[in-house]
Amino acid sequence: MRSIAVSRRGSLRIAAAAGAVAVLSSVAGRADADDSSTTVFRYGQHRSQFAEISVPAGDLSTVPVVAIIHGGFWVSSFSLDLGRPLAADLVRRGYAALNIEYRRVGRGDTAGGGWPQTGQDVAAAVDALATDGQRLAGGHLDLTRVVAFGHSAGGQLAAWLGARRDAAVSVSAVVSQAGVLDLVGAAELGIGAGAVQDLMGGSPSEVPAAYADASPIARVPLGVPSICVHGRDDSVVPIDQSERFVIAAGAAGDASRIQRYDGDHFDPIRPGTVAWQMCVDALSSLTAQ
Numbered sequence: 001m002r003s004i005a006v007s008r009r010g011s012l013r014i015a016a017a018a019g020a021v022a023v024l025s026s027v028a029g030r031a032d033a034d035d036s037s038t039t040v041f042r043y044g045q046h047r048s049q050f051a052e053i054s055v056p057a058g059d060l061s062t063v064p065v066v067a068i069i070h071g072g073f074w075v076s077s078f079s080l081d082l083g084r085p086l087a088a089d090l091v092r093r094g095y096a097a098l099n100i101e102y103r104r105v106g107r108g109d110t111a112g113g114g115w116p117q118t119g120q121d122v123a124a125a126v127d128a129l130a131t132d133g134q135r136l137a138g139g140h141l142d143l144t145r146v147v148a149f150g151h152s153a154g155g156q157l158a159a160w161l162g163a164r165r166d167a168a169v170s171v172s173a174v175v176s177q178a179g180v181l182d183l184v185g186a187a188e189l190g191i192g193a194g195a196v197q198d199l200m201g202g203s204p205s206e207v208p209a210a211y212a213d214a215s216p217i218a219r220v221p222l223g224v225p226s227i228c229v230h231g232r233d234d235s236v237v238p239i240d241q242s243e244r245f246v247i248a249a250g251a252a253g254d255a256s257r258i259q260r261y262d263g264d265h266f267d268p269i270r271p272g273t274v275a276w277q278m279c280v281d282a283l284s285s286l287t288a289q
Helices: 002-024 028-032 080-092 117-130 132-136 153-162 183-189 195-200 208-214 240-251 274-287
Strands: 036-042 050-056 063-069 096-100 141-151 173-177 226-231 256-261
Touching (some): 050 080, 063 080, 063 117, 080 096, 096 117, 117 132, 117 141, 117 153, 132 141, 141 153, 141 274, 153 173, 153 226, 173 274, 183 195, 183 208, 226 240, 256 274
Parallel strands (some): 063 096, 063 141, 141 173, 173 226
Antiparallel strands (some): 036 050, 050 096
16 A cells, blocks of 8 residues: 555656646746856765855955745756756846755665655755855855755754754745745645655654654744745645744734735746745845845
8 A cells, every 4th residue: 555655646746846847938038138247066976965155246345145945846857957946046136145945755776865864965955155256256245144945845954054053054034935834734634746755754643753853843943034925826835824824923923924916826936926026125125224
């Protein structure tokens, strides 16, 4: 029975990946036309431990940094390709963009993920801003304004980064785009067809300590402001994932709010949509000096 269940989950994820590719095909060209300097650097030895740093062209002082964390239910069939159109758009708006790849769950040499190693990867990539990132950006990164910016599964990782303490580079704020922010609730609802359990290595009852460490709603107060952008019509990650997180974060003392839009799960990663503009406005408010 176990092999049948895994096959069914795999089929669902393949279908989801195909849908994401189709949704993003209309904006893929935008990633090729940015006015920026983009460099790849490695923050570890695994094939998936790398990131792309992009900075605006021209004479710069220092600029805020957006750490882009792609979604895809933490599985290896999705990659940082999803973040490239977002990085290109943000660089044109005057931000530096750190587009992060990380070890994901699955098979092959792009996998190797799970918890806590997937979280450790995004943390290491952000910490590398203080060394390789700053060097490659010519010293133009304002490391007091680093926003963790993640879609879907990447929203979980972004919010988790917000709760880190004693980091080499601390994030100053979080923008969650249709994020999975309550891992226990997501596992119980079967969000991602078992993807949460695959990431965590078991169910909430089997590995409760891991869920307590990884689930953003269990980590509040984050200690940094957060804005959740989520669609009322999201059938992939229900909007109550963001609504309950914002309530919990506010009750714990965080400045947290939700921006709702009429649209689907992928609208926040499609530049030109209302949802994307909400994300851009969130970044503007969170990085204002």
